[in-house]
Amino acid sequence: MQHIESIYLSEDLLALLAKYLAMETSADENQEVEEWLKQKPGNASVLFNISRIISGSGKKELEFNTNDAWKKFEQRINIKAESKVVRLNYSGKQKIWWAAACAIIILAAAILYKFIYSDNDIKNYKGLAAFQLKDGTKVKLQKDAELLVANNYNDESRIVQLRGNGFFEIAKDSAKPFIINMNDRKLTVLGTAFSIIQEPSNNYFNVKVTEGVVKIDDSLNNKVYKLIAGQELSLSGTDKKIEVFSAFEKLKFANTGFSDILNTIEKVYRIKFVNELPAQNKASYTIDLSSEPLDKALETISTLTGITIEHINDSTYRIR
Amino acid sequence: MKNQIEFEQLFRSHYADCVRFAYSFMKNTADAEEVVQDVFLKLWEKKATIDIQTSPKAYLFTAIRNKAYEYHRKKTSSPGMLPEEYLPGNLSVNESHIENKQLETSLQEAITTLPEKCREVFLLSRDQQLKHRQIAEQLNISVKTVENHIGKALKILYSSIEHLLLIIISFIHVGVLIHFFI
Numbered sequence: 001m002q003h004i005e006s007i008y009l010s011e012d013l014l015a016l017l018a019k020y021l022a023m024e025t026s027a028d029e030n031q032e033v034e035e036w037l038k039q040k041p042g043n044a045s046v047l048f049n050i051s052r053i054i055s056g057s058g059k060k061e062l063e064f065n066t067n068d069a070w071k072k073f074e075q076r077i078n079i080k081a082e083s084k085v086v087r088l089n090y091s092g093k094q095k096i097w098w099a100a101a102c103a104i105i106i107l108a109a110a111i112l113y114k115f116i117y118s119d120n121d122i123k124n125y126k127g128l129a130a131f132q133l134k135d136g137t138k139v140k141l142q143k144d145a146e147l148l149v150a151n152n153y154n155d156e157s158r159i160v161q162l163r164g165n166g167f168f169e170i171a172k173d174s175a176k177p178f179i180i181n182m183n184d185r186k187l188t189v190l191g192t193a194f195s196i197i198q199e200p201s202n203n204y205f206n207v208k209v210t211e212g213v214v215k216i217d218d219s220l221n222n223k224v225y226k227l228i229a230g231q232e233l234s235l236s237g238t239d240k241k242i243e244v245f246s247a248f249e250k251l252k253f254a255n256t257g258f259s260d261i262l263n264t265i266e267k268v269y270r271i272k273f274v275n276e277l278p279a280q281n282k283a284s285y286t287i288d289l290s291s292e293p294l295d296k297a298l299e300t301i302s303t304l305t306g307i308t309i310e311h312i313n314d315s316t317y318r319i320r
Numbered sequence: 321m322k323n324q325i326e327f328e329q330l331f332r333s334h335y336a337d338c339v340r341f342a343y344s345f346m347k348n349t350a351d352a353e354e355v356v357q358d359v360f361l362k363l364w365e366k367k368a369t370i371d372i373q374t375s376p377k378a379y380l381f382t383a384i385r386n387k388a389y390e391y392h393r394k395k396t397s398s399p400g401m402l403p404e405e406y407l408p409g410n411l412s413v414n415e416s417h418i419e420n421k422q423l424e425t426s427l428q429e430a431i432t433t434l435p436e437k438c439r440e441v442f443l444l445s446r447d448q449q450l451k452h453r454q455i456a457e458q459l460n461i462s463v464k465t466v467e468n469h470i471g472k473a474l475k476i477l478y479s480s481i482e483h484l485l486l487i488i489i490s491f492i493h494v495g496v497l498i499h500f501f502i
Contacts, residue, residue, distance in 0.1 A: 009475070009478070010471075010475075011468065011471035011472050011474075011475045012471060013471075014470075014471045014474035014475055014478065015467040015468060015470055015471030015474070016471075017474075018445070018467070018470045018471065018474060019452065019467060020385070021344060021345075021385070022445070022451065022452065023345070023385075023388070023389050023392065024451060024452055024453075034378075034382050037375065037378035037381065037382060038375060038378050040375075041375045041377065041378070043375075043378065044375055044377035044378040044380075044381050045377070047341075047381055048337060048340075048341055048377070048381065049478065049482075050474060050478070051340075051341050051344040052340070052344070052423070053427060053446075053474060053477050053478065053481070054344065054445065054446055054474075055343065055344030055347075055446070062339060062340060062343055062349050062352075063349060064336075064339050064349055064353055066331075066332055066335045066336060069331075069335055069339075069353060069356075069357070070328060070331055070332060070335070072357065073331060073357055073360055073361070076357070076361055077324075077361070077364055
């Protein structure tokens with residue numbers, strides 16, 4: 001490395017750096033550059049500047065957001081940390097040596113697997129999308145939603161990270177609870193079907209359970225909720241003013257006006273109706289929709305009233 | 321690095337430079353960000369055992385370059401095959417347009433002052449993204465001569481825009497500090 005220091009920023013050094021950036025250097029030359037980089041903190045800036053000159057990156061505006069990048073990064077490190085915590089919970093004190101031996105074997109297998117098959121530790125699903133995870137769990141993501149799933153999902157734990165809204169039909173596995181991490185909340189699930197709606201900007205959070213049991217650790221308010229099939233939890237308002245209600249019960253109507261029925265369904269399912277039949281509002285109905293998912297509830301209304309309900313987009317329905 | 325707060329500071333203060341550096345290999349912001357995320361993730365995993373305090377940038381740039389090399393080796397034989405134009409443009413802007421424009425304008429001016437052959441070689445590398453070997457074949461000269469021309473070009477260009485680069489880097493660092501305190 002002596003020759004590089006003596007001809008600092010010489011044409012030879014610059015040619016070497018250009019070659020390095022063009023990924024055309026040999027292993028020895030790579031080492032030479034990397035050692036030079038370590039010599040002075042300013043050398044990294046020189047390399048950075050050379051990369052800007054060579055790549056012409058100044059010709060184009062790069063668009064990215066460091067805040068969003070950090071949030072994404074935080075999610076990635078959290079999901080990894082959770083996987084590790086669950087693994088530790090499963091090892092008993094007396095079995096520690098066995099656990100250690102197993103861990104080494106698993107680790108070796110994981111490294112081998114990663115080396116052979118995989119370039120990423122985490123799979124990133126983005127909405128609109130419907131897909132199945134490797135344990136058979138079915139997921140539907142709404143627009144702008146994102147689900148991060150570690151490659152070791154279902155090996156020893158089932159932990160995912162969710163941003164935005166989604167519907168889940170969880171494959172039953174009593175040994176491995178399905179855990180969904182969100183920014184401030186965690187859902188632990190044992191075989192069930194439910195939907196999640198999150199609106200962080202309005203501090204709105206909603207879980208609607210159609211099958212099974214869901215436990216919600218709401219770290220934002222330091223509370224734990226347990227919901228069973230047919231129950232719904234909605235949290236709204238500011239951090240200190242939380243409103244909790246079970247809305248499914250609201251879907252039992254006795255001699256109720258059509259427009260009131262529509263208003264209640266809109267609130268419970270967070271959807272919008274475009275009603276092209278205002279005359280229908282005068283009619284009253286007795287109907288129980290409390291144990292039906294949205295599509296079934298709309299089908300029942302349609303059968304009862306003879307109207308047509310058309311799905312326009314993600315959350316809007318037309319009545320005609 | 322002792323904790324997440326310290327790591328976040330490191331991430332925030334170097335992320336922009338890292339993405340720009342990665343972009344020079346990936347030619348695509350989304351891929352550049354992915355590479356940078358992967359590099360920071362590896363660093364996070366090794367934070368207990370690794371000491372990068374003396375020059376975090378040197379570590380990050382080396383890791384980014386190696387990750388990009390690995391990516392291209394697996395995906396395609398020639399880097400820079402994914403033009404930015406094919407990407408959705410709904411992300412927020414994070415770098416001063418004026419600084420970039422100034423730099424590019426000065427660079428274009430400086431390129432016109434290069435000796436003819438030197439300029440020809442440099443532009444084939446920069447704009448056509450040809451490998452040194454390909455330039456050598458096209459111009460019927462040796463790879464060593466190509467390297468010499470590029471070294472010479474960089475020497476001239478670097479010294480002619482060094483002043484501007486220093487100003488831009490100072491602005492970026494002040495920007496990072498302001499953002500941190502806000």
